[in-house]
Amino acid sequence: MNVLEVEQLRIWQAADGQGQDADGRALVSGSSFAVKQGQCVAIVGESGSGKSLTCKAIMRLNGGSLRQSGRILLGGVDLAELPLQEMRGYRGKRLCMIMQSGMSAFDPSQSVGAFLQSVLQVHYDWPRSQMQESLAVAMLSVGLREPLAVLRRYPHELSGGMLQRLMIALAIVLEPDVIIADEPTTALDAVTAYEVVEQFVQLRERAGGAMIFVSHDLGVVRRLADEILVMKDGEIVERGDTQHIFTAARHPYTRYLVSSKEELSRHYTQLMGGRTDAQG
Amino acid sequence: MLKVEGVSHSYYKQSWLTRGGQQVLHEITFEWRRGECLGIIGESGSGKSTLGRLLLGIEKPDAGTVRYDGQPVTRRQTRRGAISAVFQDYRSSIHPFYTVQEALMEPLRLLELEASPRRLTELLDQVGLTPAYLAKYPHELSGGEAQRVCIARAVATQPQCLLLDEAISSLDGSVQMQVLRLLQELRSTLDLGYIFITHDIQAAAYLCDRVMIIQQGRIVELVETAMLPHVRSPYARELLRKVMG
Amino acid sequence: MRLLQRLLQDKPAVLSLSIVAVTMLIGLAAPLIAPHPPNLVHMELRFAGASWSYWLGNDHLGRCVLSRLIYGIRPSVLWVLVALLASAGLGACVGFLSGYYRGRLDAWLMRLCDVMLSFPGYVMTLAIVGILGAGMTNILAAFVLMKWAWFARVTRTAVMQVADADYVKFAKVTGASGLRIMTRYIAPVAAPDLAVIASSTYGSMILQISGLSFLGLGIQAPHAEWGMMMNEARSVMFTRPELMLVPGLAVIVLVSAVNFLSDSLQKALDPKLMHAMRSDKPGAVLGRWLRGRGRKEAA
Numbered sequence: 054m055n056v057l058e059v060e061q062l063r064i065w066q067a068a069d070g071q072g073q074d075a076d077g078r079a080l081v082s083g084s085s086f087a088v089k090q091g092q093c094v095a096i097v098g099e100s101g102s103g104k105s106l107t108c109k110a111i112m113r114l115n116g117g118s119l120r121q122s123g124r125i126l127l128g129g130v131d132l133a134e135l136p137l138q139e140m141r142g143y144r145g146k147r148l149c150m151i152m153q154s155g156m157s158a159f160d161p162s163q164s165v166g167a168f169l170q171s172v173l174q175v176h177y178d179w180p181r182s183q184m185q186e187s188l189a190v191a192m193l194s195v196g197l198r199e200p201l202a203v204l205r206r207y208p209h210e211l212s213g214g215m216l217q218r219l220m221i222a223l224a225i226v227l228e229p230d231v232i233i234a235d236e237p238t239t240a241l242d243a244v245t246a247y248e249v250v251e252q253f254v255q256l257r258e259r260a261g262g263a264m265i266f267v268s269h270d271l272g273v274v275r276r277l278a279d280e281i282l283v284m285k286d287g288e289i290v291e292r293g294d295t296q297h298i299f300t301a302a303r304h305p306y307t308r309y310l311v312s313s314k315e316e317l318s319r320h321y322t323q324l325m326g327g328r329t330d331a332q333g
Numbered sequence: 334m335l336k337v338e339g340v341s342h343s344y345y346k347q348s349w350l351t352r353g354g355q356q357v358l359h360e361i362t363f364e365w366r367r368g369e370c371l372g373i374i375g376e377s378g379s380g381k382s383t384l385g386r387l388l389l390g391i392e393k394p395d396a397g398t399v400r401y402d403g404q405p406v407t408r409r410q411t412r413r414g415a416i417s418a419v420f421q422d423y424r425s426s427i428h429p430f431y432t433v434q435e436a437l438m439e440p441l442r443l444l445e446l447e448a449s450p451r452r453l454t455e456l457l458d459q460v461g462l463t464p465a466y467l468a469k470y471p472h473e474l475s476g477g478e479a480q481r482v483c484i485a486r487a488v489a490t491q492p493q494c495l496l497l498d499e500a501i502s503s504l505d506g507s508v509q510m511q512v513l514r515l516l517q518e519l520r521s522t523l524d525l526g527y528i529f530i531t532h533d534i535q536a537a538a539y540l541c542d543r544v545m546i547i548q549q550g551r552i553v554e555l556v557e558t559a560m561l562p563h564v565r566s567p568y569a570r571e572l573l574r575k576v577m578g
Numbered sequence: 579m580r581l582l583q584r585l586l587q588d589k590p591a592v593l594s595l596s597i598v599a600v601t602m603l604i605g606l607a608a609p610l611i612a613p614h615p616p617n618l619v620h621m622e623l624r625f626a627g628a629s630w631s632y633w634l635g636n637d638h639l640g641r642c643v644l645s646r647l648i649y650g651i652r653p654s655v656l657w658v659l660v661a662l663l664a665s666a667g668l669g670a671c672v673g674f675l676s677g678y679y680r681g682r683l684d685a686w687l688m689r690l691c692d693v694m695l696s697f698p699g700y701v702m703t704l705a706i707v708g709i710l711g712a713g714m715t716n717i718l719a720a721f722v723l724m725k726w727a728w729f730a731r732v733t734r735t736a737v738m739q740v741a742d743a744d745y746v747k748f749a750k751v752t753g754a755s756g757l758r759i760m761t762r763y764i765a766p767v768a769a770p771d772l773a774v775i776a777s778s779t780y781g782s783m784i785l786q787i788s789g790l791s792f793l794g795l796g797i798q799a800p801h802a803e804w805g806m807m808m809n810e811a812r813s814v815m816f817t818r819p820e821l822m823l824v825p826g827l828a829v830i831v832l833v834s835a836v837n838f839l840s841d842s843l844q845k846a847l848d849p850k851l852m853h854a855m856r857s858d859k860p861g862a863v864l865g866r867w868l869r870g871r872g873r874k875e876a877a
Contacts, residue, residue, distance in 0.1 A: 212378070246577070247576070310507050314506055317513075389747075391747060414753075428763055444752070
């Protein structure tokens with residue numbers, strides 16, 4: 054069952070606000086894909102490929118001079134046609150986004166607890182104690198010990214990894230239909246990224262919703278994704294399930310990406326005598 | 334040869350009235366020999382960036398010494414040209430108002446070395462860029478190109494030791510590989526040695542002869558890369574395990 | 579220079595720049611341009627209206643208003659410029675040292691600035707003039723004394739933003755001296771901020787000098803100065819309004835021009851557009867900037 058369907062998504066930059074293409078070229082040209090219940094679709098690509106723009110377009114967060122066209126169907130409703138007021142109701146409850154930089158996702162002038170509660174208040178009518186409890190439970194499950202103490206902290210007092218876990222905890226409480234993760238591990242060091250990806254694996258298993266995971270790091274994607282879309286210069290150049298992409302990719306760009314990653318990890322695996330978690 | 338002995342360092346609180354700080358490095362002692370590639374691996378907050386700054390001599394350690402060929406590294410004369418660096422943020426590594434040409438000429442002019450167009454083209458060629466890049470501004474370059482320019486600039490003074498502080502961490506996956514290969518090439522063509530500070534064990538294992546693992550300001554392991562599978566300390570074993578291929 | 583080109587594209591900027599430049603030139607060349615000596619008294623011509631030899635008429639002592647206006651440029655505009663440059667220069671030096679070297683030096687200098695800034699400007703100027711006595715030099719000294727702290731703060735902030743950048747680190751590693759780093763790398767980035775602040779302060783300084791002279795604390799008679807001319811015309815404000823209007827308008831026009839120029843300068847020196855200035859086609863710039871942002875978010 055398709056939870057989210059994107060049809061012919063096109064994003065371009067309007068010059069002079071006239072709706073005309075600036076260079077005659079779109080930033081994202083006619084992407085179509087779908088995410089099923091319980092599935093994780095990864096969008097892989099390097100800088101400038103349009104993967105972040107695609108995520109933001111689904112959430113309709115692309116502002117300024119960016120325009121988009123195409124249908125975005127969530128449970129049958131076309132998000133692209135919704136008035137902004139209704140769209141806001143969808144964000145968080147139905148579509149939850151986990152961003153790259155924990156620091157910019159949180160309000161720096163509030164404690165993280167106050168901020169998370171204000172987000173929950175938008176969608177739920179729960180009393181404060183219930184909110185705190187569900188948050189605490191979620192936080193324990195993502196490996197944040199002493200949740201109440203952490204909730205009292207301010208964003209700048211917490212590390213990047215902890216902020217990411219908080220966002221995942223929020224996603225657990227909100228129970229959205231689709232979780233969109235936009236390069237959540239890119240700004241983290243290798244060990245923290247590993248642990249956060251573990252959390253995502255668990256999140257996938259328990260939430261049962263759908264997930265879109267964007268990254269340029271193939272190692273991360275390999276652990277997590279069922280299906281992979283490879284984007285280059287605004288186009289989806291290849292798609293397939295994880296196994297296929299890593300072993301029998303067709304497009305030269307995909308093979309290039311995979312071989313770059315393989316070279317590094319093969320060297321490491323050989324060094325360690327084949328005794329690593331590399332294949333996940 | 335770079336000799337680090339008993340280096341300890343703390344961060345002091347900003348206020349000028351109170352003295353109280355957080356100790357970031359504890360009694361760090363090791364050596365870097367000419368021509369070798371030494372990796373320094375640590376998580377965020379392990380103190381590796383601070384160690385990088387101390388090795389470059391732009392900060393003075395609270396305790397202990399860092400000496401290059403016997404002279405303290407904090408003296409500009411000691412470093413001049415012999416030690417160079419490439420940093421993580423390629424966007425802020427080149428002055429935004431300077432072209433690539435001007436950026437490359439800066440260290441050459443400073444040390445009164447040859448700065449002719451021929452030399453600049455040679456430098457760019459070594460990192461795989463055409464002379465057309467000379468006229469470009471930093472914001473016109475992609476991540477990989479900008480980092481290559483930074484590498485070209487760093488090797489312009491023909492240093493013996495090149496310190497790479499998370500130099501590939503901000504790059505995309507395949508570009509990281511390109512730059513790693515470039516670094517390997519340069520090592521043999523220019524007879525360079527590296528100190529490679531990173532959080533990425535796979536990259537360090539790929540490039541380095543010897544590897545040092547830091548945890549919370551202390552050296553946990555210091556071994557030849559080939560000996561990595563046999564380290565004993567639990568922290569190091571955890572670190573080696575938590576790798577995503 | 580591209581900056582000049584950019585500035586010249588902006589019509590109000592061109593007008594303002596011309597007004598200010600022409601005024602300054604006239605002031606510098608006052609002896610050559612003014613039709614009559616400014617202090618020459620002709621009692622028989624008291625309050626005479628405009629005539630062919632006296633284009634703007636004569637004041638209460640029969641002196642030529644036009645000539646006084648022209649000579650008045652010197653204290654009102656040129657000397658103020660000198661005070662501005664001295665103040666900004668001193669402030670900038672302090673700001674550079676403070677922002678670059680940090681530590682104890684920064685702490686002490688900033689406490690000193692805080693002390694200077696905690697005094698209300700006008701009141702302190704009046705107090706200083708009260709202590710030292712009236713007169714142009716004393717007022718200008720008071721200005722420099724009051725304003726340098728603000729320039730120091732602004733410069734320090736600009737310097738601090740840049741001093742942590744990796745290109746400064748690289749220069750340090752390669753062995754560049756502090757002075758070299760400050761002049762080659764930091765000054766070009768801090769200069770726009772300083773220029774904008776200085777140009778907007780210029781307008782207010784001119785107004786203050788005229789105001790203080792109007793109160794009788796500025797330049798002393800018989801020298802010409804716009805504020806003082808207005809003061810002298812107070813008694814005949816309703817019978818001979820032109821004697822007050824002429825210097826008043828001069829002040830308004832000049833200060834407005836300075837303020838417009840300051841705004842245009844700020845737009846022209848906007849860092850985002852600085853990159854644009856140095857590249858090729860304007861349309862491609864925006865696209866590149868957006869893509870650059872996108873790249874940062876992805877990496």
